[in-house]
Amino acid sequence: MTNTKLPAVEPPLMGDAFENSPAAIARFPFPFLGDSYMYSVNLTPAGKGAPAAYDEHLFDVDEHYVAEMKLRALILEKDPDRCIALPHMMEHQWDLLELIMEKYSQDYPEHFSLERDGDDWHWSNRLLDIEERFVFGDVSSLPCEPMEYITRQAQGDWILMDHREGDFWLDAGTLTLPADWSLRFDLGMSFDEWHGPVPLAHEAGVFKRAKQFLNRIRPDEPWQRLNWTITIGRRWDTSSDTYHEWGPDRLTVTPENVGKKAHLRVELQVLPRLARSNGLLFQIRTYMLSLEELSTNPAWAKRLRRVLQTLPPEISAYKGMTLYREMMIDWLEPFEDGI
Amino acid sequence: MSTLSVRIARIQRESDSISRFTLESTDGALPSFSAGSHVILHLPTSGGEIRNAYSLIGSPFERGHYEIAVLRNPASRGGSSYLHLHACEGDLLKISPPCNWFSIHVPARRHLLIAGGIGITPFLAYLQSREDWVRRMELVYCVRDARELPFAEAIQASRVRVTVHESQVSGYLDIERLLARQLLGTHVYCCGPGGLIDAVTASAEHLGWPKGTVHFERFSPAIFPSAQPFEARLARSNRKVTVPPELSLLEALERDGVDVPYSCRIGGCGTCEIAVREGSIDHRDHCWTDDERACGKRMLACISRAKNDHLILDL
Amino acid sequence: MNSVRSKPEYHPLVIDPKRRHLVIASEGMAGAKSVKLALGTDQPQRFVRILQISPLREDEGVTETLASFPPEWICMLPSEEFLRVRLRNLMRLAPADAALYLTGSERFLWDCAAVAEGSGMSRNRIQMELSGSAARRLYCPHCKTVTEGVTTNVICCPGCGHWLEVRDHFSRRTGAYAGVRVDAEAPGQIPKVMEVFL
Numbered sequence: 001m002t003n004t005k006l007p008a009v010e011p012p013l014m015g016d017a018f019e020n021s022p023a024a025i026a027r028f029p030f031p032f033l034g035d036s037y038m039y040s041v042n043l044t045p046a047g048k049g050a051p052a053a054y055d056e057h058l059f060d061v062d063e064h065y066v067a068e069m070k071l072r073a074l075i076l077e078k079d080p081d082r083c084i085a086l087p088h089m090m091e092h093q094w095d096l097l098e099l100i101m102e103k104y105s106q107d108y109p110e111h112f113s114l115e116r117d118g119d120d121w122h123w124s125n126r127l128l129d130i131e132e133r134f135v136f137g138d139v140s141s142l143p144c145e146p147m148e149y150i151t152r153q154a155q156g157d158w159i160l161m162d163h164r165e166g167d168f169w170l171d172a173g174t175l176t177l178p179a180d181w182s183l184r185f186d187l188g189m190s191f192d193e194w195h196g197p198v199p200l201a202h203e204a205g206v207f208k209r210a211k212q213f214l215n216r217i218r219p220d221e222p223w224q225r226l227n228w229t230i231t232i233g234r235r236w237d238t239s240s241d242t243y244h245e246w247g248p249d250r251l252t253v254t255p256e257n258v259g260k261k262a263h264l265r266v267e268l269q270v271l272p273r274l275a276r277s278n279g280l281l282f283q284i285r286t287y288m289l290s291l292e293e294l295s296t297n298p299a300w301a302k303r304l305r306r307v308l309q310t311l312p313p314e315i316s317a318y319k320g321m322t323l324y325r326e327m328m329i330d331w332l333e334p335f336e337d338g339i
Numbered sequence: 340m341s342t343l344s345v346r347i348a349r350i351q352r353e354s355d356s357i358s359r360f361t362l363e364s365t366d367g368a369l370p371s372f373s374a375g376s377h378v379i380l381h382l383p384t385s386g387g388e389i390r391n392a393y394s395l396i397g398s399p400f401e402r403g404h405y406e407i408a409v410l411r412n413p414a415s416r417g418g419s420s421y422l423h424l425h426a427c428e429g430d431l432l433k434i435s436p437p438c439n440w441f442s443i444h445v446p447a448r449r450h451l452l453i454a455g456g457i458g459i460t461p462f463l464a465y466l467q468s469r470e471d472w473v474r475r476m477e478l479v480y481c482v483r484d485a486r487e488l489p490f491a492e493a494i495q496a497s498r499v500r501v502t503v504h505e506s507q508v509s510g511y512l513d514i515e516r517l518l519a520r521q522l523l524g525t526h527v528y529c530c531g532p533g534g535l536i537d538a539v540t541a542s543a544e545h546l547g548w549p550k551g552t553v554h555f556e557r558f559s560p561a562i563f564p565s566a567q568p569f570e571a572r573l574a575r576s577n578r579k580v581t582v583p584p585e586l587s588l589l590e591a592l593e594r595d596g597v598d599v600p601y602s603c604r605i606g607g608c609g610t611c612e613i614a615v616r617e618g619s620i621d622h623r624d625h626c627w628t629d630d631e632r633a634c635g636k637r638m639l640a641c642i643s644r645a646k647n648d649h650l651i652l653d654l
Numbered sequence: 655m656n657s658v659r660s661k662p663e664y665h666p667l668v669i670d671p672k673r674r675h676l677v678i679a680s681e682g683m684a685g686a687k688s689v690k691l692a693l694g695t696d697q698p699q700r701f702v703r704i705l706q707i708s709p710l711r712e713d714e715g716v717t718e719t720l721a722s723f724p725p726e727w728i729c730m731l732p733s734e735e736f737l738r739v740r741l742r743n744l745m746r747l748a749p750a751d752a753a754l755y756l757t758g759s760e761r762f763l764w765d766c767a768a769v770a771e772g773s774g775m776s777r778n779r780i781q782m783e784l785s786g787s788a789a790r791r792l793y794c795p796h797c798k799t800v801t802e803g804v805t806t807n808v809i810c811c812p813g814c815g816h817w818l819e820v821r822d823h824f825s826r827r828t829g830a831y832a833g834v835r836v837d838a839e840a841p842g843q844i845p846k847v848m849e850v851f852l
Contacts, residue, residue: 164444185830193659
């Protein structure tokens with residue numbers, strides 16, 4: 001699988017030395033279809049991308065896998081509440097473990113394998129050097145609960161939603177690289193409640209339509225959509241919980257360093273039905289390119305600039321871009337060709 | 340829409356009128372499913388392909404095969420007759436992957452299951468789901484004659500608390516009394532004849548049960564005046580599809596090669612929604628609100644029809 | 655401030671006379687008054703419990719109102735904690751169609767709702783009337799400290815010492831609003847402190 005060639009030397013977890021290879025840049029999920037942006041229910045079938053594309057497989061594994069998992073382990077040690085489940089969610093947890101193990105072993109057989117003999121399962125993760133024999137359905141046969149166990153080995157953030165009363169409830173999840181929200185606070189909220197702070201979208205009926213769509217997602221047809229924001233510095237953990245640590249980075253952006261510091265952060269949100277609990281999984285797979293990396297594709301640079309120029313002020317403020325939006329637009333100016 | 344290929348591995352008689360079909364995959368493991376799910380069988384009857392939904396009655400933890408139960412229905416349009424009279428062990432069939440419109444409300448304190456006759460089928464999967472869910476279940480199984488109790492062994496094996504109500508001995512189930520003694524946090528689930536479902540929902544409403552605590556799955560649509568034929572004009576493809584009384588709009592479209600997404604096929608889930616440009620709609624679904632029906636520009640193809648002799652569809 | 659969808663809304667209690675099992679929990683007198691309005695006092699087929707915290711302020715004929723109800727309707731509890739315990743016990747034996755009416759401060763409403771929902775009550779069967787303080791329970795995501803009785807638009811978190819903006823994003827599960835560091839991007843620039851949640 002060409003897209004999972006991992007560097008011989010492990011890259012550092014964060015900071016300027018952490019780079020995207022040209023292959024990673026080429027397969028970046030650039031989110032803008034037009035020159036302006038508004039919230040919409042932009043769902044498309046998941047896992048149907050071209051070979052080596054970010055959505056070739058349902059769950060994408062890329063060159064940052066090991067680094068991201070090490071970062072997750074560090075974050076969970078400092079703050080175990082980043083992986084949390086309400087008591088009724090155990091079936092959803094097992095559904096998640098089964099889904100990830102099945103997909104990873106099918107789609108990346110060089111890195112992962114799964115052997116099953118009834119409920120006796122044998123899982124191998126060669127990237128993290130893990131061998132595990134356990135009994136599916138028996139929590140005591142794993143070192144920790146199933147969601148924590150498997151998400152410590154799975155790229156992206158993972159939200160398990162219970163589907164009941166025609167609504168979706170944020171009842172479990174592992175969230176170590178969110179874009180400015182807090183799982184611990186939002187735990188237990190309904191779909192509209194946890195999307196409460198998002199401006200404009202409610203009035204536009206976006207969430208009502210989204211829920212109608214989510215209600216009908218069938219187990220054999222997962223869906224995906226793209227979301228985006230700007231992050232300063234190559235910082236994965238931008239949760240509300242740590243805002244006091246990364247918020248001040250926004251003050252350090254200058255016209256000279258904005259090309260290196262400002263990152264287009266894209267979330268690939270994958271929504272498969274969970275098999276036995278009938279819940280819905282919400283995977284948030286995060287990709288980041290600095291403006292410099294992004295501008296190696298001039299068409300992307302031009303489009304991003306136009307999107308930033310036309311972005312409604314409420315959305316700009318909600319995404320936290322007020323301090324450096326103009327600097328980004330200026331830095332991208334050479335890519336505007338008037339066409 | 341994707342299909343799975345299965346082989347009829349076994350046919351067993353559960354009773355005079357019910358047979359159990361075991362379906363094995365011809366190509367790898369079958370997808371896991373949630374209790375309450377159904378699959379749609381594509382049945383090659385002599386009158387043309389008929390697609391019928393059947394609840395999965397086996398364990399959600401079993402990946403090697405699915406099990407369904409089929410009631411021999413004298414009023415059948417051909418689906419259940421085909422399965423009872425013509426289908427043989429070894430036959431190959433196409434089925435849809437499982438889909439669930441009748442799932443367990445996971446955090447409920449208690450689950451009261453009320454089954455009438457063949458309506459026991461989705462609950463058979465419920466009884467084989469997670470142990471901590473089953474421990475909170477209670478089953479009321481209504482049959483005409485308790486000497487014929489299909490699936491008695493499976494129910495006993497689950498060790499769920501069960502009451503059998505025999506209508507030929509005790510008359511109709513006193514639903515109001517049953518619901519009135521339920522404790523806070525109980526969810527009630529009903530599957531069976533339309534009359535039973537209507538009685539349970541009416542009783543719950545009368546007693547003042549909160550919205551969202553009553554769940555039901557119909558196997559056949561609510562009773563409506565018999566269907567009249569009509570013409571469906573497809574505005575975008577400039578075609579006309581004739582819909583005879585014995586076919587739904589969805590089936591007529593499928594016969595003519597027009598594919599519309601679907602799931603339950605009896606007006607309960609909303610998947611087959613289509614846009615209507617002109618014409619009066621005769622809504623026969625049981626999942627939309629009055630407001631949703633009132634707009635007059637959308638309908639459910641699997642069950643609703645035209646009030647007059649034609650509809651112009653945005654297809 | 656944008657209107658945030660998670661922010662709860664409250665309405666005067668409208669007690670449904672068709673309900674056969676009612677529990678009213680009240681921080682002040684508002685509960686008993688609403689009952690009198692809706693039910694009168696002579697409904698023998700009904701199970702009614704009015705939970706109040708004693709002692710009550712003597713005002714607006716409180717003794718008279720209470721005396722007009724059948725005595726078994728009234729539960730006077732010595733503290734809010736006792737009230738919640740009594741509430742939990744009532745919920746454990748309540749029928750599926752029971753209704754709960756709450757009136758009091760915002761914190762009281764959500765603490766009682768948590769007890770009821772934990773016992774299996776559906777959210778749509780709980781009515782809430784804000785008849786007391788709108789002071790907020792505040793959750794600091796940076797240090798996880800929960801601060802009660804916040805009445806100002808910004809506060810200095812007693813846990814981590816950061817100045818927090820008090821937002822409208824609300825968690826029904828915990829009855830708390832989220833705070834967020836107000837000067838992370840503008841160090842030292844704390845907005846004027848104003849009393850707004852009263």
